[in-house]
Amino acid sequence: MCYARVSSSDQKDDLTRQADRLKAFALGMGVEKPEVVTETGSGMNDKRRKLNRLLSDPTVGTLIVEHRDRLARMNMGLVESALKAQGRRIIVVDDTEPDDDLVRDMTEVLTSFCARLYGRRAAKHRAEKALEAMRDERV
Known part of the structure; x- marks a missing residue:
């Protein structure tokens, strides 16, 4: 499962490009029909409906994001640890931070x-x- 996020609705084109890059990355990893979930909202907001749904869904074994901050601005390590404890993982496409x-x-x-x-x-x-x-x- 791929997750793309931008902060505001005026970045709609950026969101589309981000989703396309994630889909291409997943296809390159051998995922047959990658699904991309897109969302608009602050990385500081913990009430992002679509992300919360992905994180609480045990059938989502791997979550692919373009950058760490697309998933969470803070405490990303905690999210990774929680998912790892459930046998799940996060793949960050561009981890240049x-x-x-x-x-x-x-x-x-x-x-x-x-x-x-x-x-x-x-x-x-x-x-x-x-x-x-x-x-x-x-x-």
């Missing part, structure tokens, strides 16, 4: 902080709009 653990850890921490910051900003903005709408209705 910083070799330095410290660099990888700092990148993940900064990504997490940015996601939280932007998430809070968006929530604050929505709350301010709701309060403003309530004030307008009173007048």
Whole structure:
């Protein structure tokens, strides 16, 4: 099973190209009819419906992703360990990431902080709009 993900809907062309590359890779490995699951959503979001379905499906023995961060921005090792304990595995097509653990850890921490910051900003903005709408209705 192949899993392709992009962060936003304006990257639809990237998602198609990613899915095509994964399919070609799987065919090259000898998979007869590779299935590609595509999804749009943040790598920091643990509520990705399609990915959660793949991870919870014991019939999916091998999960192929193009880059580690397409599956998870953080704690990818935990996901790999959990799947390995079930006799399953993840194949990363292009595993070129910083070799330095410290660099990888700092990148993940900064990504997490940015996601939280932007998430809070968006929530604050929505709350301010709701309060403003309530004030307008009173007048």
